[in-house]
Structures are given as structure tokens and as C-alpha cells.
Amino acid sequence: MFARGWSPSDTQRRAFSLVVGLLLVLNPFLAQQFDLGGPRYEYTAAPVEPAGDSLDFAEDTRTPYGTDLRGVDCYLLDRPWTCYLEERAAVNGSVTVTTERGYDRPSAEFVHLEGGFYRRTATDIEDTGRVEYERVDAQTVLSAVSVTRARAPDPFQRAVREGTATSRHEYEAARFVRDGSNYYIVGPVGSDRGIDDRWTLSFVGTVLGLLVLRRGYRQSLVGDE
Incomplete structure (x- = not known):
């Protein structure tokens, strides 16, 4: 349980963005490797x-x-x-x-x-x-x-x-x-038969992942200034 009034630091936000973005970018590989959403x-x-x-x-x-x-x-x-x-x-x-x-x-x-x-x-x-x-x-x-x-x-x-x-x-x-x-x-x-159009959804996830990575990268540049 988080303490009252707690909020993540800028470093934690950047790390979270980078991790989530990386997972979204890699989701086609993970879906293929583990057959996620397949029949x-x-x-x-x-x-x-x-x-x-x-x-x-x-x-x-x-x-x-x-x-x-x-x-x-x-x-x-x-x-x-x-x-x-x-x-x-x-x-x-x-x-x-x-x-x-x-x-x-x-x-x-x-x-x-x-x-x-x-x-x-x-x-x-x-x-x-x-x-x-x-x-x-x-x-x-x-x-x-x-x-x-x-x-x-x-x-x-x-x-x-x-x-x-x-x-x-x-x-x-x-x-x-x-x-x-x-x-x-x-x-x-x-x-x-699994999830219909799962590869379309996977592609959308990859695009979102790239956007999240870009945002996390920009946050890291701002934090280093």
C-alpha cells in the first residue's frame, strides 16, 4: 500500500514509461513466442x-x-x-x-x-x-x-x-x-479460434510503444538538464 501523499518521482516516471514502451514494442515477438491470443x-x-x-x-x-x-x-x-x-x-x-x-x-x-x-x-x-x-x-x-x-x-x-x-x-x-x-x-x-485480428492489435501496440518510448526518452533528456 502506498503512503498517503506519495507520488512517483521523475526518475520513476521515466523508468515506467521506458519499461511499458519496451514491452509494447516487443509485443509482436512475445505474441509469436508464446502464441498469445492464438487458437x-x-x-x-x-x-x-x-x-x-x-x-x-x-x-x-x-x-x-x-x-x-x-x-x-x-x-x-x-x-x-x-x-x-x-x-x-x-x-x-x-x-x-x-x-x-x-x-x-x-x-x-x-x-x-x-x-x-x-x-x-x-x-x-x-x-x-x-x-x-x-x-x-x-x-x-x-x-x-x-x-x-x-x-x-x-x-x-x-x-x-x-x-x-x-x-x-x-x-x-x-x-x-x-x-x-x-x-x-x-x-x-x-x-x-482466439482473438480476431490479433496481429492488427499487436501492430497498434507497437506504434503506441514507440510513442511511449519517445516520451520517456524526452523526459530523460529534460531530467538530465
Whole structure:
């Protein structure tokens, strides 16, 4: 608490002006370094247990949805038409495609189709591509595609420990994470886009900082006279 009647000296005023001005001038660097006012992303971890051909989720848990799942296609996303085509192919056990330009192999080893999980095996023979489907149980999928908590991104690790986590780093795809003998599905559930036009505000702060520094410098010249 300041004593009654106290007022800062000229030296203190000059020092205050110089410090505030310097902070304002440096604010773009500080904003960049610490991502001040930038977007934040929320992640959640939901315990899962293999149950034959499916996965059981704990009741009243928030699970990621509407995102890719690393290593498994057609699971969390709204099912695109390609998933329905693959269901027809899985009924026959395989699909063969002939093309002169080649084709893109499936990005994930596993796919979730009506009734359960399948492992996809793709082979190329000259201008023919063949994809075979093998029915597998949920435990096989978890064992193959999950990563240990220590190897997961930092916000995913914190989500496993605490249930949810917020980070300035964006990870678009969900993942299965293994922690000891327990499995979790971890992924994004929301975001905060941060302050609009934060770089414009930062530029204005820099200009104000230069003006404050100029005022403090003039005060120091007057004080030295």
C-alpha cells in the first residue's frame, strides 16, 4: 500500500514509461513466442475396451467424432460413399481394379464396416490392383494401431491422465492410445479460434510503444538538464 501523499518521482516516471514502451514494442515477438491470443484446441480421452467385433465405451464419456482415426477408416467420420462400396467388396472378400494410371492404396490398414473391423491387404500386379478384406476382432485392431502414452503427442498424454486437455497445437486425427493395459480413444472435440485480428492489435501496440518510448526518452533528456 502506498503512503498517503506519495507520488512517483521523475526518475520513476521515466523508468515506467521506458519499461511499458519496451514491452509494447516487443509485443509482436512475445505474441509469436508464446502464441498469445492464438487458437486453442481441446482434446478428450475416452476409455475403450475390446468386445469381440466392437468397442465398448464407458458410459457418460465424451468421445471425439467427425474426425479421422489414425489407422482405421470409416469409424469416427460420417460415412462417405466409399465406405458403402467397401462393404460390398468385403462381402466378396476382395475387389480387383484394373487401371492404366495406377491407384492410391488405402491409407489405413484397417477399415470399420457394417458388422465389424477388417484388415485390408493391397497388392499390385502390373496394371491391376487388388484389395483383400480379412475380418478381425477389435483387440487385433487396438494392438496394431495404438501408440503408448509416452509416444503420443503431449496434449494426448495429458488428456489420458486428466480426461481433457487444451493445447495451441492442432492434431486433426484421433488415435488409440495405450496406457498400461488400458486403451483410450483420444481426439479433438472443440476449439477456440482466439482473438480476431490479433496481429492488427499487436501492430497498434507497437506504434503506441514507440510513442511511449519517445516520451520517456524526452523526459530523460529534460531530467538530465
